[in-house]
Amino acid sequence: MDENLKKIIPFGLKYKKDIVLNIVFNIFYALFSTLLMVSLIPTLNVIFGLNEKITSKPVFNGIENIKSFSENYLNYKVTQLTTDFGFEFAILFVISIIIITALLKNISNYFASYHVTRLRNGVLKDLREKLYNVIINLPVSFYSERRKGDVMSRMLGDVNEVKNSFFQVLELVVREPLTILFSIATMFIISAKLTLFVFIFIPLSGFVISKVGKNLKAKSTKAQEENGIQISILEETLSGLKVVKGYNAENIFISKFNKSLNQLLRISNSIENRNNLASPLSEFLGIVTIAVLLWYGAQLVVVEQSLLPTTFITYIALSYTILTPAKAISRASYTVKIGLAAAERVFEVLETESNVVEKPNALIKNTFDKSIKIKNVNFRYEDEYVLKNFSLDIVKGKTIALVGQSGSGKSTIANLLTRFYDANEGTIEIDDTNIKDWNLKSLRSLMGLVTQDSILFNDTIKNNILIGKPDATDEEIIDALKVANAYEFVNDLPNGIETNIGDAGGKLSGGQKQRLSIARAVLKNPPIMILDEATSALDTESEKLVQIALENMMQNRTSIVIAHRLSTIQKADVIFVMQKGEIVEHGTHSELLAKEGTYAKLVMMQSFE
Structure with a gap:
């Protein structure tokens, strides 16, 4: 684990209730996201008349038979509703399953976001509070060697970057991976042969995406340093505005500021272009994987006839749902690298030791006598x-x-x-x-x-x-x-x-x-x-x-x-x-x-x- 990430953890632990609830709701989000796709199977089966007619209520025989029990029980309910109320009522029943699952998924999403927002803003407040306390207590000598604008940049910009990027880690390690895990588990249940075939392409995709994100942290550090220089120039300009105007030196300062702006533009474009490449690259690799799935799945549906067409459609939908979290993971991993660079600059100030040290049990006295x-x-x-x-x-x-x-x-x-x-x-x-x-x-x-x-x-x-x-x-x-x-x-x-x-x-x-x-x-x-x-x-x-x-x-x-x-x-x-x-x-x-x-x-x- 990165050292700066370890240093952030104590700040987050103050909000452990929000962390736990965020994780719980993210688990529910991932589960309902998968169930939403799975609920397409009975709907499609009813629409195309492919559901098996079962008239006797199935009996649950253990967790190992949950797949067949779920299918049989749903088919039993659809058969019962069709017999008693007609086809229209049966189709409304299976569609209502989709609506309820979608509602539960989005409720989970809201509460997961609610708790991560409390966490992020709380840590932002605590970091700024501690950083300001350190800044105001550092000796005067510290600021004679530093640009004030750089310290301000760390206080305002870098801490905000930590807030915006670091706590995507919760999505990175909980929501998106679980969504992928639940989807893959369901895909295994539907067709183990087809899922194993997909796994050949996943390591290749991961390798390509990791190459794109290389050196992102170093570039982010340079960008944040340049941002500090800009704030310094602005602070110096405003503090010395009478001198700047009195000596007609506007062009000197404009030139200095624009030089820094152009430098930051070049670095920022490089960072953003790499960042922007993450999402389309992961999506393209996902589409290639799905294209291969379509080819191989067609053999199972048409040639071997070991997979129902409606089940295969749902399988494709499930595999496509993996793309969204995969894109989020690749983008978040890049953002976290930017956050790591910002955190490094923040902790550099937080961990600065004052060279004017007060001794333990120092003399407390309010009078001057001699x-x-x-x-x-x-x-x-x-x-x-x-x-x-x-x-x-x-x-x-x-x-x-x-x-x-x-x-x-x-x-x-x-x-x-x-x-x-x-x-x-x-x-x-x-x-x-x-x-x-x-x-x-x-x-x-x-x-x-x-x-x-x-x-x-x-x-x-x-x-x-x-x-x-x-x-x-x-x-x-x-x-x-x-x-x-x-x-x-x-x-x-x-x-x-x-x-x-x-x-x-x-x-x-x-x-x-x-x-x-x-x-x-x-x-x-x-x-x-x-x-x-x-x-x-x-x-x-x-x-x-x-x-x-x-x-x-x-x-x-x-x-x-x-x-x-x-x-x-x-x-x-x-x-x-x-x-x-x-x-x-x-x-x-x-x-x-x-x-x-x-x-x-x-x-x-x-x-x-």
């Missing part, structure tokens, strides 16, 4: 170290600032403190406990984070701020907005805090978005505040408003301010100047200016600018 200590930390994203033997002590209640040119490692400190990444060497301690020994939720509950990019969601102002404290009241939200210097503009909006701010806060200005981010951090009310380039993307007027909000927020808190604009950190207790991952100077604003070193040069350059 200090943050960064000891001899080395860190690299790829090959080159961003931090080199970096050490820093931050005492509770102090505001420290990290300044330096881009690429000096300032924002990496924020990533390490929040455990978005783990240091390669060295330790970070909060209250003398390594942060790797902390419960992740407890650690992050101590910290408020305001980044350069104001990350807001397509929702109301209220719901965006409530992320900081989900059970906060409207009064607490308004108080947080006031501290963040944001209440004035929010109050002027038509719906106040209930105003929807659009995708990524697109209805607001940069300064307004940043002040809402600050309000969210204020509402959380953490003892440690990390401000990562919180004003660098703002104009001068907005910067002043945001700076006031930041100063309000930092009161009575331990604050780590990462800044490129030096005007924002002049009131810090200690300023650390970084260069290529190392601290080259530290002191207050006035002390550093007096040294006339790196910091003084940075201030001079910005003043000149």
Whole structure:
């Protein structure tokens, strides 16, 4: 059994009641499908007057004689009805058998489909639920190495493919094979000699069909990967639409997207053409088999006279009914291969292990009492170290600032403190406990984070701020907005805090978005505040408003301010100047200016600018 199929089974077992009932109704479907064909025999016999006239009720003598007993009992009933009510009533009786059998077959079909639908949609929901849970809990580093569109493709497209294809396996292993089995068993009962003759052609058909489906899984994987690339291009286009339009780069992105579309078209055509070949190929091979049957059956009916014409007609009908499930099996087997490729991509994400691991019995603590200590930390994203033997002590209640040119490692400190990444060497301690020994939720509950990019969601102002404290009241939200210097503009909006701010806060200005981010951090009310380039993307007027909000927020808190604009950190207790991952100077604003070193040069350059 394929490994990915084994991994799907636990998801299906949650719905074992639906699996069992689907199998039961599929068995009934297969049985009534065969009986429907068999019920043609008495009808044809009555129509052509070939039924044997039996006047005494037959006696059942055991299962080995069931064929003769069934024929004799039916002939007895037809004889009785013809004698008592006439030919018309007898023909209505045998036709009613066909109608009742067809009704039972289709009722079974409905309930089998009903339960497999519950199974498929239930597993789809559970897979997406688990996948989203994994996606949201994977570390930030995972997404720095992946296309977001590829992850979205796995979440939406591949999981749906698993749903659509995998659970055809139930039909593949139950309904269609049983339909074929019951039909062949009945054909054996009718004529063992004719049925054995048919069996010569079945292995040949199976071999030809399997050859057509070769390499389908590998092609499906390529198609799903290409689909992920398309979603990535679309996501990047929408996220950066202002840049695309501002640089007249529409044609570049159209060309990139169309190239991926053409690649997917080529692969998809190849897959679909192979898939489409399955049904006509299996039908043609079936027709060839029936043609051979007609030739050989004619010998039995006309030459040997060992088979009644009406029985032979029913036999041909039975052999033709094998074609439909055979076609379904060949098509389903191809679809399952596509599903296997999709499942492989889904489980690749589900089984991804986080490199930011929380220890068993990790420390759960909701207070910050003494200090943050960064000891001899080395860190690299790829090959080159961003931090080199970096050490820093931050005492509770102090505001420290990290300044330096881009690429000096300032924002990496924020990533390490929040455990978005783990240091390669060295330790970070909060209250003398390594942060790797902390419960992740407890650690992050101590910290408020305001980044350069104001990350807001397509929702109301209220719901965006409530992320900081989900059970906060409207009064607490308004108080947080006031501290963040944001209440004035929010109050002027038509719906106040209930105003929807659009995708990524697109209805607001940069300064307004940043002040809402600050309000969210204020509402959380953490003892440690990390401000990562919180004003660098703002104009001068907005910067002043945001700076006031930041100063309000930092009161009575331990604050780590990462800044490129030096005007924002002049009131810090200690300023650390970084260069290529190392601290080259530290002191207050006035002390550093007096040294006339790196910091003084940075201030001079910005003043000149």
